[in-house]
Amino acid sequence: KNEVEQSPQNLTAQEGEFITINCSYSVGISALHWLQQHPGGGIVSLFMLSSGKKKHGRLIATINIQEKHSSLHITASHPRDSAVYICAVPPGSARQLTFGSGTQLTVLP
Amino acid sequence: EPEVTQTPSHQVTQMGQEVILRCVPISNHLYFYWYRQILGQKVEFLVSFYNNEISEKSEIFDDQFSVERPDGSNFTLKIRSTKLEDSAMYFCASTEESRGGAFFGQGTRLTVV
Numbered sequence: 001k002n003e004v005e006q007s008p009q010n011l012t013a014q015e016g017e018f019i020t021i022n023c024s025y026s027v028g029i030s031a032l033h034w035l036q037q038h039p040g041g042g043i044v045s046l047f048m049l050s051s052g053k054k055k056h057g058r059l060i061a062t063i064n065i066q067e068k069h070s071s072l073h074i075t076a077s078h079p080r081d082s083a084v085y086i087c088a089v090p091p092g093s094a095r096q097l098t099f100g101s102g103t104q105l106t107v108l109p
Numbered sequence: 110e111p112e113v114t115q116t117p118s119h120q121v122t123q124m125g126q127e128v129i130l131r132c133v134p135i136s137n138h139l140y141f142y143w144y145r146q147i148l149g150q151k152v153e154f155l156v157s158f159y160n161n162e163i164s165e166k167s168e169i170f171d172d173q174f175s176v177e178r179p180d181g182s183n184f185t186l187k188i189r190s191t192k193l194e195d196s197a198m199y200f201c202a203s204t205e206e207s208r209g210g211a212f213f214g215q216g217t218r219l220t221v222v
Contacts, residue, residue, distance in 0.1 A: 033211060035211075035213075040215075041146075041198050041215070041216045041218065042213070042214075042215040042216060043152070043200060043213040043216070044213070045211055045212065045213065048211075086151075086152070088152075088211075094157075094165055095140060095142075095157055095159075095164070095165070095204070096142055096144075096154040096157045096165060097142075097144075097152075097154065097211065098154065099144075099151045099152040099153070100151065101151045102151065
């Protein structure tokens with residue numbers, strides 16, 4: 001069973017700030033997912049990564065496989081980035097995902 | 110862009126009633142999943158489905174739950190006799206490969222009264 005821990009649980013930032021959300025997991029994985037959950041509940045996949053770094057617009061995700069740790073960064077944050085950000089990993093050799101508790105991000109104008 | 114669609118978006122049902130939640134996965138995807146999220150809690154895995162059979166299920170997925178792919182497009186989750194604690198958001202997801210990026214539906218909010 002893979003334990004997934006995220007920090008912080010809640011994060012409030014001013015518009016324009018650089019945001020970092022952290023995720024650690026207990027068992028080696030093939031890939032890690034970062035997801036975004038909107039206030040209405042819908043879930044959108046942001047990244048799937050197995051090594052190094054990926055960038056999409058203002059979002060950057062990094063992973064350190066040896067340390068079992070990943071970070072999601074948001075540059076030049078904007079109020080529309082306000083959402084819950086969730087880290088998820090497959091537990092062992094299984095295909096389904098084990099989810100972290102999520103980080104509630106609020107970006108104030 | 111292809112998407113996973115779920116219906117209905119919200120369902121209210123009386124305790125003890127059967128409900129069927131419907132999902133249309135992305136057409137060329139092979140792996141299908143149901144997850145649920147009780148209000149205020151993390152998303153939990155229920156069941157995965159591949160090649161017309163269940164490939165994995167969690168301890169939550171007891172005899173009250175069943176899944177089916179009745180035709181080439183739909184993927185359904187049935188709860189036979191709903192309990193109050195089944196109230197949650199239910200998400201369907203699909204992937205093309207076993208470890209590909211996951212595509213999620215918008216969810217069905219089930220309220221059992």
